[in-house]
Amino acid sequence: MSTLAEQSVDTLKGVGPKAAERLARLGIVSLEDLFFHLPFRYEDRTRIVPMGALRPEQHVVIEGEVRAADVVFGRRRSLLVRIGDNTGFVSLRFYHFSAAQKHYLEPGTRIRVYGEVRAGATGLEFYHPEYETARGDLPPLEKSLTPVYPTTEGVTQRFLRGLMKQALDILRRHPPRDLLPRDLLQQQDLPSLQAALLKLHAPGPDDPVDLLLAGEHPAVRRLVVEEMVAHQLGMLHKRAGQKAQQAPVINQAGQRAQLLGALPFTLTAAQQRVIAEIDKDLAQPSPMLRLVQGDVGSGKTLVAACAALSAIASGYQVAVMAPTEILAEQHLRNFSSWLEPLGISVAWLVGSLTARQRRDTYQAIADGQAQVVVGTHALFQDAVVFDALGLVIIDEQHRFGVHQRLALREKGRRGKEVPHQLVLTATPIPRTLAMSLYGDLDTSVIDELPPGRQAIDTVVIGEQRRPDVVERIRNACKAGTQAYWVCTLIEESDALQAKAAEDTWRELQQALPELAVEMVHGRMKPKEKAQHMARFADGDAAVLVATTVIEVGVDVPNATLMVIENAERLGLSQLHQLRGRVGRGGEKSYCVLMYSGRLSETAQRRLHVMRDTNDGFRIAEEDLRLRGPGEWLGTRQTGELAFRIVDLMRDEDWMAPARDMAQVVLTRYPQQVEPLVRRWLNEGDAYADV
Numbered sequence: 001m002s003t004l005a006e007q008s009v010d011t012l013k014g015v016g017p018k019a020a021e022r023l024a025r026l027g028i029v030s031l032e033d034l035f036f037h038l039p040f041r042y043e044d045r046t047r048i049v050p051m052g053a054l055r056p057e058q059h060v061v062i063e064g065e066v067r068a069a070d071v072v073f074g075r076r077r078s079l080l081v082r083i084g085d086n087t088g089f090v091s092l093r094f095y096h097f098s099a100a101q102k103h104y105l106e107p108g109t110r111i112r113v114y115g116e117v118r119a120g121a122t123g124l125e126f127y128h129p130e131y132e133t134a135r136g137d138l139p140p141l142e143k144s145l146t147p148v149y150p151t152t153e154g155v156t157q158r159f160l161r162g163l164m165k166q167a168l169d170i171l172r173r174h175p176p177r178d179l180l181p182r183d184l185l186q187q188q189d190l191p192s193l194q195a196a197l198l199k200l201h202a203p204g205p206d207d208p209v210d211l212l213l214a215g216e217h218p219a220v221r222r223l224v225v226e227e228m229v230a231h232q233l234g235m236l237h238k239r240a241g242q243k244a245q246q247a248p249v250i251n252q253a254g255q256r257a258q259l260l261g262a263l264p265f266t267l268t269a270a271q272q273r274v275i276a277e278i279d280k281d282l283a284q285p286s287p288m289l290r291l292v293q294g295d296v297g298s299g300k301t302l303v304a305a306c307a308a309l310s311a312i313a314s315g316y317q318v319a320v321m322a323p324t325e326i327l328a329e330q331h332l333r334n335f336s337s338w339l340e341p342l343g344i345s346v347a348w349l350v351g352s353l354t355a356r357q358r359r360d361t362y363q364a365i366a367d368g369q370a371q372v373v374v375g376t377h378a379l380f381q382d383a384v385v386f387d388a389l390g391l392v393i394i395d396e397q398h399r400f401g402v403h404q405r406l407a408l409r410e411k412g413r414r415g416k417e418v419p420h421q422l423v424l425t426a427t428p429i430p431r432t433l434a435m436s437l438y439g440d441l442d443t444s445v446i447d448e449l450p451p452g453r454q455a456i457d458t459v460v461i462g463e464q465r466r467p468d469v470v471e472r473i474r475n476a477c478k479a480g481t482q483a484y485w486v487c488t489l490i491e492e493s494d495a496l497q498a499k500a501a502e503d504t505w506r507e508l509q510q511a512l513p514e515l516a517v518e519m520v521h522g523r524m525k526p527k528e529k530a531q532h533m534a535r536f537a538d539g540d541a542a543v544l545v546a547t548t549v550i551e552v553g554v555d556v557p558n559a560t561l562m563v564i565e566n567a568e569r570l571g572l573s574q575l576h577q578l579r580g581r582v583g584r585g586g587e588k589s590y591c592v593l594m595y596s597g598r599l600s601e602t603a604q605r606r607l608h609v610m611r612d613t614n615d616g617f618r619i620a621e622e623d624l625r626l627r628g629p630g631e632w633l634g635t636r637q638t639g640e641l642a643f644r645i646v647d648l649m650r651d652e653d654w655m656a657p658a659r660d661m662a663q664v665v666l667t668r669y670p671q672q673v674e675p676l677v678r679r680w681l682n683e684g685d686a687y688a689d690v
């Protein structure tokens with residue numbers, strides 16, 4: 001007997017090549033797939049409701065005798081069938097019908113009807129209900145609730161149910177092997193796979209349908225936990241593969257003491273802790289794969305620079321990659337100002353270099369002259385060949401997919417050795433997602449801001465108070481600090497965004513003639529953008545009008561006021577990132593969230609969250625709650641999180657038990673690992689990229 005996974009649906013009666021193809025569109029190829037295709041609703045066809053007790057909008061089964069069947073001519077011709085039992089009468093109405101149908105429905109016929117009760121012209125009516133008739137007795141009623149499945153074109157409900165009936169018969173006769181050990185299931189009060197599937201596809205009339213549908217029934221949880229365990233095992237497998245690789249042993253701090261000694265501040269305890277964690281990883285002969293999470297302004301760059309010094313001291317090159325040129329530029333600024341005084345050469349590689357500059361940079365990278373290379377995706381290009389890449393630092397991880405991360409690692413491969421990887425993210429990743437997205441990474445958290453940072457005060461105000469906001473800018477800048485004004489538009493168009501920024505720029509120049517107002521937007525040439533940014537960063541301009549291009553990484557500690565126009569149009573993470581541009585120095589900072597028009601309920605909730613907290617983790621959790629994981633991650637990453645049964649928000653509490661269970665499976669039942677991973681993950685996913 002083959003397993004359910006091996007048995008194709010086309011072994012069931014009624015499934016020809018065409019149906020098989022349509023089922024495949026629903027993701028159903030094997031019997032196992034069929035079982036994991038869960039109902040989204042159930043209908044109760046186990047009991048008959050007396051006609052006298054019917055109420056509109058109920059879905060019910062009724063049974064009685066045909067009293068009359070007539071073609072009637074109203075606005076539309078229809079077949080009207082009058083039926084009754086000993087408690088009352090109802091009508092069935094068919095707009096599409098055949099002569100034969102009328103013939104079958106002659107008076108005296110026994111009939112059982114399933115459908116929704118409506119208030120109609122003749123009293124209570126059923127429109128095009130499902131029904132069956134008999135001369136004598138009708139067949140027995142259903143014993144279990146009737147599932148309603150997601151369908152697709154060409155696959156009807158009736159067809160799916162028919163298949164499921166056949167498949168459930170097989171399931172009853174041949175219980176599938178439980179891949180989760182029985183004792184672990186029992187500890188969590190979870191049923192066997194067979195029992196869970198029977199419960200989900202054929203619940204009894206008294207089973208708690210609400211719990212089944214809400215995912216709160218042990219039958220659903222049985223599947224949820226197994227899927228989570230499989231994902232965890234997939235991750236552990238990836239990680240084991242990662243650890244089996246070799247990497248350079250880097251065990252010296254290099255010029256760290258000099259770098260830190262030259263700074264006007266000391267490391268926070270959190271920074272020190274994270275640096276120590278990184279040191280430990282780098283000293284291993286297997287590659288580090290570590291994610292550093294830290295709220296905006298927590299000082300991740302410096303932590304990365306310390307790691308870079310270690311790699312350089314051991315004779316290796318370091319690549320620093322950011323998702324945008326502006327952000328890369330910021331890193332260039334930091335790394336150059338910190339490392340060049342120590343005699344370390346920092347190169348720059350982005351798409352906008354001239355051919356000549358690029359050639360020179362490639363050369364410097366290839367012969368090892370460039371010790372640190374800062375750039376964007378341009379670092380991926382085939383023409384880029386490192387002499388001895390030992391450490392890759394990636395900022396703003398969640399804009400890069402896992403695959404890009406691994407591609408970059410391959411880029412640095414020399415024989416058996418691959419470089420270490422350090423991933424920095426300012427977008428706190430809610431616990432729920434972190435475990436499934438980054439289960440293959442070790443994680444460090446910088447959970448402390450440099451001392452003296454004060455919470456940013458945030459206000460939410462309507463667009464009509466714009467003049468007050470302009471005054472606020474005047475006062476802030478008079479006191480010697482600087483201000484951002486961020487323009488946002490719904491339109492994705494760069495051109496329109498740029499125009500909005502230009503209009504505001506002109507308006508502010510007019511209103512604030514005593515202040516130098518600069519502007520950056522996505523339509524500018526990178527060089528122009530950089531010049532304008534630099535004027536603001538150097539303090540030559542007091543106000544920077546910007547589109548959301550400044551979202552990540554810009555660091556101007558003297559800026560204390562952030563105005564965000566049409567703030568209601570931005571998501572929470574984006575607002576948090578933007579607001580994080582202020583509050584970086586010792587001065588108290590402020591953020592003005594300006595909205596126009598009436599706020600929707602969610603927009604209001606978002607803005608209030610921003611007003612009430614500065615805590616990036618809380619904001620991220622709230623954001624995830626408001627938007628759901630798919631949208632939170634953006635389209636690119638959702639593929640990496642394709643769960644069949646698990647709903648990350650709903651099933652959050654099962655994540656930790658599932659992780660523990662995965663460990664037990666791995667150590668005590670290693671033979672179960674591969675079948676579990678194969679059952680739940682695309683094989684390609686689980687075993688690729690190792």
Ligand code: ADP
Nearest residue numbers: 265266267268296297298299300301302450555
């Ligand atoms: P992020 O974590 O958002 O990338 P940065 O690394 O850009 O933060 O650091 C934000 C600012 O804080 C920078 O100006 C940086 O020089 C400064 N900084 C970093 N560490 C400390 C510290 N321990 N004490 C004071 N300022 C610090």
Ligand code: MG
Nearest residue numbers: 300301426553
């Ligand atoms: Mg940063």
